[in-house]
Amino acid sequence: MTEDFPPPPSREPPPDKPFHRLSPLTPLVRGSIFLVAVAATTWDDLRTGNLGVLGVILLTVLLAGAVYGWASWLRTRYWIDDRELRIDTGVVYHQSRRIRIDRLQGIDIVQPFVARLFGLAELKMDVAGGDKEGSLAFLPLAEAQRVRQVLLDRRDAVRRSVQPSSVEDASPEGSPSWVAPDHDIAVLDLRTLLLSILLSPETIALLLAVLVFTLSAVFVGGLVVAPGLPVLIGFGLVVLRRFSGYYGFTVSQTRVGLQVRRGLFDRNTQTITLARVQGIVISEPALWRPFGWAKLDVSVAGAGGTSETDGGPSATTVMPVADLAAVHALASHLLRGHDVDVDVDVDVAGIELDLPPTSATWLDPFGRRFMGVGMGDDLIVSRQGWFTRSTHAVRHARVQSVRLSQGPLQRRLGLADVHIDSPPGPVHVRARHRGAAEARKLWEAEERNAKAARLSRL
Amino acid sequence: MSGSDDSLFAPPEAAWQRVSPALVRMRRTVLLSTLGVLALLLIGLEVVLDLPVWLWPVTAAVVLGLAGFTWWMIGRNARRWGYAELEDELYVTRGALFRRLVVVPYGRMQYVDVQAGPVERAYGLARIQLHTAAPGTSAHIPGLRAEEAARLRDRLTAAGEAQAAGL
Structure with missing residues (x-):
């Protein structure tokens, strides 16, 4: 998966291609925190014209930093050609990074607060099968958007010509007719x-x-x-x-997938490739239920299991809060993916969920009444949680493996669990504490459905 | 009760392929050697600290009891490992106390690992581990004879390539 692109024998840049530079304001933005710190500590001394030893040291460091930053900016150049993006960096040690354009999964535009003040943005390249990320920081926002579009267009062109029918990244042939090129489908007020x-x-x-x-x-x-x-x-x-x-959470439909934009100080733009969506989670905290609100998270292959750990926003969130109906519509859209013309049943709300048998009360006296599992023609859905009711849904076509398990207490009560294994992410469909015979039936049925869905895609 | 258990974790069509009996011998040997070292340590401790005499039989009973239980569990556990190769997927079952049955489609496999540590090699054994894109899959089979592990790896890799469905 991660074989490196063979480096050309020569270190020299391609002569016929003009290079591009980052924004000349880059060193200023990168050093802004230090600049503020120095200004804050030496401000009084500077005004009185009486610099202490510390002040002199700080100003020297600042000057050295400015020179280094400028040199670094001078040394950083990038090229885009038909097959690769090349980024050369480094003042003392030179580094040349090449990113194969056809391996690009997505390109995010990030605007940290200070960069935003200067109208700059960072381009973050997400590459398949590797954690080595490429990044261009910083570019003027308009240029960043232009470069992103150019790269995505080239990627689609390369993929179409090289691999007409890749199974892993089944990109649609051209844009589906129902998709307007760029329109918002959900905005958080x-x-x-x-x-x-x-x-x-x-x-x-x-x-x-x-x-x-x-x-x-x-x-x-x-x-x-x-x-x-x-x-x-x-x-x-x-x-x-x-x-x-x-703040300003906006979900829009673009040609390459769903785009999520958010952030008050740091503006974040993130594209979710529909072909890589593995499953969804709808969470309804108890305090939101009177208002009928819910939150939508998604598992995307290769994105990993980043979750909301320190109270901050998470990269898996597609909608932090919205009406249940809007969340369900968005969920159906994500689950449907590119199967626009095919008749698929992706309505999570339309699937009936069964409670586990009453004997499960022994194992989970409180939670039993909030658990449920149900299977549709294309989906398997499970629900659990009292305080935060979360509903997980995965398409049969996305199931990696199906697991049946039983602990000693469950055996005594004639119960068993069924787990649907998905790639890392928030989604985990599980049927806990089902009757043993029912669990076996569910396990067999899901295996059959997953196989049928998998074979129909090949 | 055991009848219903067997139907819950029954193989889909064919019978389970069981792991090599050498796995039990290996694990019990490891248990005995650990026990020997532990006994020496305990004897040394009691002599050095000059602990009261009544402690001797108590420690011996506790250690021997635990060892006996582990001895018994090793046998039970090894008997419950099993796998079945079907046309499109591999079934793996394991566990005596906590029982598992997982079905992994060949098309979903990302790669297959075969490992053999020094102790395993001495018994001519190897373990095989299947990886899908989901970390929860956790399908591994210990105690395969080395040639069986190699055969299974080749078979799985070939089947995986033929049916690759990726994500």
């Missing part, structure tokens, strides 16, 4: 975003903490309030990260 963030478990935790601290302040005295401060700051950070990460 500010009110919903704010409300959804406030209606999170963190808020409840904060309210509880405030209650405890107020009570202790009343009964014990003001001293106990101090430890509450880190809690407050932590809460504020989580809320802020979520807000700035999901």
Whole structure:
């Protein structure tokens, strides 16, 4: 999978091709944090004209950094030809990175805050079968978008000419007629975003903490309030990260797939190739259910299992909050993929879910009533969770392997689990604590369906 | 109860291919050598620390009890390993206490590993591990005779290439 592109014998750039440079503002953006730090520490000294030893050292380092940054900018050049993107970097050690255009999975446009102030953006290249990523930082936003389009167009052209029918990345022949070239299909409005963030478990935790601290302040005295401060700051950070990460969340349809744009300070653009979608998860936290809201996550092959760990936004999220109907529509769109003309049943809501037998109460007294599994003509769907009800769905055609398992307690109760294995990501369809005979039937049926779906694709 | 278990984890068509009996011998030998080292350590400890005499039979009973249980489990576990090669997929079953049955389509396999450590080699054994794009698949078979492992690897690789479905 990861064989390297054989490097040409000569180190020299292709002579007939003019090179491109990054934006000359790049060193400024990269060094901005240091610049601010130096300015902040030496500002008073600079004004009085009386530089201390520290000030002189800092200014020297700053000067050296500026020279290095400028040299680095001068040394960084890139070329795009029909087959590869070549990036040469390095002041002391030279490095030449070549990225095969036909291996590009996706290109994300990222705008960190400072870069955004200067109207710059970073291009991040996602390459199949490797964690060696290529990146061009920074380019003017318009140029970044142009380069991205050029690369994606070339990739499609190369793929069409080289491999007419690749199974792994079954790109559609041309763009399907129903897709407008570029239009928004879902936009997150500010009110919903704010409300959804406030209606999170963190808020409840904060309210509880405030209650405890107020009570202790009343009964014990003001001293106990101090430890509450880190809690407050932590809460504020989580809320802020979520807000700035999901701000202006827009899902749009482009020729190459679904595009997700988000971010208040750091603008993020990410493309989800429909052919690589493995499955979806719809999460409905308890606090959102009165409003009928849900969140949609997706597993994309090769994207790995990045999840929302530190309260920040996650790369797997396709819609952080929306009406259940809108989420279901988006989910169907993702699950359908390129099978536009084929009759496929991708309606997650339309699949009936069965509860596990009552004997499962012994193993999961509380959760049993919230578990369910169901199978449609093209989908297998499972649900679990009381506080956050999550519904996982995978197409039979995407199932990697099917697993049946039984622990000693389950054996005593005549129960068993069925797991559907998917590539790394948030999606994990599982039927827990089913009756043994039913589990065996489900396992056999899913294997049959997956086989039929797989064979029909070959 | 065992009747219903067998139907739950029964092979799809043909009978299970079981792993080599040398696996049990290997694991029990490893168990005995670990036990020997442990016994020496415990004896040394009790002599050095001059522990009371009544501790001797107690430790011996505990260690021997655990060893006996492990001895028995090794046999049970090895008897339950099994695999079946069908036309389009490989079935693997394992586990005595926690039982598993996984079906891996040849077309989904990314690569196949064959490993043999020094102890395994001494018994002429090897283990085979199948990888799909999903980390949860966890299909491995220990205790295959070396030539059987090589045959299975070649067969699986060939079938995987012929039916490659990727992702």
